[in-house]
Amino acid sequence: MSTSTFVATTSTREPATAIYDHIIPAGDGWIHDLAAGQVLRIVDLEGNQAVDTLFYATEDPGDHYSAIQTITGQQNLYLTTGSVLVAESGRELLQITADTCGRHDTIGGACSAQSNTVRYSHDTLPMHNCRDTFMLMLSSRPEFSKRDLAPNVNFFMNVPVTPEGKLTFADGVSGPGRYVELVALAPVTVLISNCPQLNNPCNAYNPTPAQVLIWEAEGSDSHV
Amino acid sequence: MTSIRIQAGGKWSGYISRGKNIRMTAAGDRANLTTLLFQASDPSERYNMPDSLKAQHTAYLTSGHVLMSDQGRVLASIIDDTTGWHDTLSGYTTRRSTDRKYGVTTYQQERNDWYRSGYENLVVEMYRHRLTPRDLCTPVNFFSKVVCELDGTMRYESQPTAGTSITLRTEMELLLVVSNTPNPLDPEGRYPDSVIELTFSDAEPVKEDDRCLVHCEENRRAFENTWQAQSLLKGAY
Numbered sequence: 001m002s003t004s005t006f007v008a009t010t011s012t013r014e015p016a017t018a019i020y021d022h023i024i025p026a027g028d029g030w031i032h033d034l035a036a037g038q039v040l041r042i043v044d045l046e047g048n049q050a051v052d053t054l055f056y057a058t059e060d061p062g063d064h065y066s067a068i069q070t071i072t073g074q075q076n077l078y079l080t081t082g083s084v085l086v087a088e089s090g091r092e093l094l095q096i097t098a099d100t101c102g103r104h105d106t107i108g109g110a111c112s113a114q115s116n117t118v119r120y121s122h123d124t125l126p127m128h129n130c131r132d133t134f135m136l137m138l139s140s141r142p143e144f145s146k147r148d149l150a151p152n153v154n155f156f157m158n159v160p161v162t163p164e165g166k167l168t169f170a171d172g173v174s175g176p177g178r179y180v181e182l183v184a185l186a187p188v189t190v191l192i193s194n195c196p197q198l199n200n201p202c203n204a205y206n207p208t209p210a211q212v213l214i215w216e217a218e219g220s221d222s223h224v
Numbered sequence: 225m226t227s228i229r230i231q232a233g234g235k236w237s238g239y240i241s242r243g244k245n246i247r248m249t250a251a252g253d254r255a256n257l258t259t260l261l262f263q264a265s266d267p268s269e270r271y272n273m274p275d276s277l278k279a280q281h282t283a284y285l286t287s288g289h290v291l292m293s294d295q296g297r298v299l300a301s302i303i304d305d306t307t308g309w310h311d312t313l314s315g316y317t318t319r320r321s322t323d324r325k326y327g328v329t330t331y332q333q334e335r336n337d338w339y340r341s342g343y344e345n346l347v348v349e350m351y352r353h354r355l356t357p358r359d360l361c362t363p364v365n366f367f368s369k370v371v372c373e374l375d376g377t378m379r380y381e382s383q384p385t386a387g388t389s390i391t392l393r394t395e396m397e398l399l400l401v402v403s404n405t406p407n408p409l410d411p412e413g414r415y416p417d418s419v420i421e422l423t424f425s426d427a428e429p430v431k432e433d434d435r436c437l438v439h440c441e442e443n444r445r446a447f448e449n450t451w452q453a454q455s456l457l458k459g460a461y
Contacts, residue, residue: 109274114296
């Protein structure tokens with residue numbers, strides 16, 4: 001059995017050459033279409049911020065990212081450089097091409113008011129949560145409905161599973177300025193909730209902004 | 225008592241009221257029952273893998289655990305289990321993965337002995353109830369054990385399943401969709417042949433010392449959410 005490893009891989013892309021640059025405040029959402037070949041970088045600006053992310057095949061929005069198809073395909077629970085993110089149909093959506101954090105979760109899901117009442121206490125019901133952000137963002141597009149919510153990626157979040165089958169939420173794998181970079185292998189719609197959770201250490205009890213940058217496909221002259 | 229026999233490669237779906245026991249029994253080893261649960265009247269409420277695992281601090285399911293929906297409610301409780309470990313992380317087989325591992329089979333050549341895939345079985349049974357592939361989400365693989373090493377490596381671990389059973393008690397009106405197809409990480413190249421039998425009976429009411437209710441405070445609050453929703457609808461139908 002090998003031990004836990006976190007390997008950082010960097011990117012040579014310069015923010016100055018990005019065609020898109022946007023800050024997502026803590027607790028906000030973001031939905032955006034990527035063309036095949038475009039590169040998306042998500043930056044954990046201040047460190048230890050969970051960025052809950054879903055992906056859809058833009059040409060068939062009913063085909064959503066599949067956490068289990070992705071981890072079963074690579075026979076590994078954690079996402080990092082080289083991981084290919086696939087949809088329920090098996091369609092390849094994106095590949096992680098750089099990662100200075102080294103490990104990202106995809107079984108921890110997104111927080112919701114209802115799961116907060118179960119996990120913490122009934123009086124957490126009014127607290128802002130990722131599932132509300134996801135639903136608000138999806139409702140802005142007629143092609144989506146609540147049925148399109150499925151287990152997501154939690155960039156910069158660590159949810160270790162032990163060989164005995166214990167599952168915990170751990171903090172501390174990310175840090176200020178760490179980023180993950182993904183290339184779209186098909187036209188992909190990206191949905192982000194910059195997590196507002198205050199009840200566990202996934203945001204170090206202090207949700208902070210995240211940055212998204214997009215670069216044009218290599219060798220492409222077109223612009224967004 | 226009603227029984228349904230699901231052959232290897234077989235599938236089944238149906239509506240089940242609250243307060244039933246569903247006993248699943250495997251006849252042979254390497255059994256794997258890929259299972260999705262939906263709320264009967266609003267199937268957008270469904271089994272939610274992350275919410276179930278986070279609340280109970282576990283990556284697998286056994287007796288005492290419950291299957292929670294995305295609405296923080298209990299769909300079903302595991303009141304008995306002689307198998308020991310039920311996989312929540314490995315998903316379903318596809319036509320491509322089935323052909324690659326077991327060899328290409330077609331109905332035309334093999335007739336009803338052809339090898340079915342989890343994806344196709346689930347999609348057909350969901351479609352029967354007006355659900356489409358966009359409703360696919362993470363299933364439970366009853367009877368399979370999949371272990372995650374500290375570096376994240378996922379490994380199918382053989383556990384005896386012949387003669388073992390698991391009993392679910394329904395806590396809401398459910399649509400159950402099942403596929404008796406292999407675990408995607410089962411490394412053996414021979415298609416499994418275990419029959420799985422489902423037996424349905426009336427459940428005893430949930431008592432104060434119920435093992436699933438008292439398993440953890442999280443489970444109690446999920447039951448409270450379930451009962452609150454049911455009390456608000458009492459008399460409506």
